[in-house]
Amino acid sequence: MDINEKNLIIDRTYTCPICDKQFHSKTVKSNSAKFVDTMADLRPIHSNINVTKYDAICCPNCGFAALAKNFNNTTSIQRKLIREKIQSNYKSHEESECDTYTTEMAISRMKMVLLCTVTKGGKDSEIGNVCLKICWLYQDLADEIPDDDPNAQAKRETYLKEADNAGMNAYERLTKARMNEGFPIAGMNETTLDYLLAYFAYKKGEYQTAMQLLSGVVSSRSVTPRLKDKSLELKELIKPKLHEENS
Known part of the structure; x- marks a missing residue:
């Protein structure tokens, strides 16, 4: 991964559809990621940045989180559900001061997206897509473990098990979406x-x-x-x- 990752991202301003407050989230600059290939499970590989780390948008004020492309796509009923079940239990905090998102941070953010997507009654394709990204991120985390880490093998096994669990959840949800939804499904x-x-x-x-x-x-x-x-x-x-x- 390019050490100049911070030069490939920008802070973008969002207005939360749940609490109406503004906040910033890091996003990859247009046309800056250098695509290399996709793995067997379609995990995208870029030579200079992991774009999946920046797919989740999370409001620090109310806890609402969604994939960037879906952030403003909520119905009034969904917003009501988020306010009742997420915002009411969420402790607001200051925006994180960091140059980039670590993979651990990205997983935490993506799990918040999953919670919100399930809470608002998202479609199987939406839930499956988020599970797929969690699967990818855990594989990325396993790949990042230094070989000289004394606990490398145990950590790798743990992360890959988490990846498999998320992958099977994605499989279940996307199979249902294949039967009940129209294409494109999760962008595919x-x-x-x-x-x-x-x-x-x-x-x-x-x-x-x-x-x-x-x-x-x-x-x-x-x-x-x-x-x-x-x-x-x-x-x-x-x-x-x-x-x-x-x-």
Whole structure:
């Protein structure tokens, strides 16, 4: 990660839709993140900054939190629920004085987004998307552990277990969204979502489900070459697992 991360972010002013107070939150400057690749679970990798750390917007006055793209998208009923169940129990605090958000801070902020999204009765796609980002952040946290840390292995196992738990929650919610909501779902088209569901089905040991989803992805006319390659790689991992089950 680039040591000049603080030069890639700015403080943006927001007006909270719940308490109407202004506050600042750090956001990545437009076109500053240098994309490298996506991992098997579509976790985005950038060479100079972890953009997922800055996806959560949290009001320090009332506790309302949401993903940046959804921050102002609340109904009157949802605002009422947040005021009753979040704001009434929240202790306001000063904005954090820091140059950047650590991954630990980002996880805490994203968990607040999850709490608010569930509290306001968010759609399965919204909840699943937040769980997916928590999954990614815990993997990032595991990647950041120094090799010379005497507790490196134990920490890594703990963080990856948290990542798996969040990933399975994302799988459950996004599977429901796939059945009940229209596309795009969590910003994904049909082939991208089906690939992601196939990946988590594989992680859960649901190999037949994973293969069925992947067959649809690779035969789709709209699949990108990059996603098709990922799908074929995943199929190769699943084939011996299916063989073991059937032998």
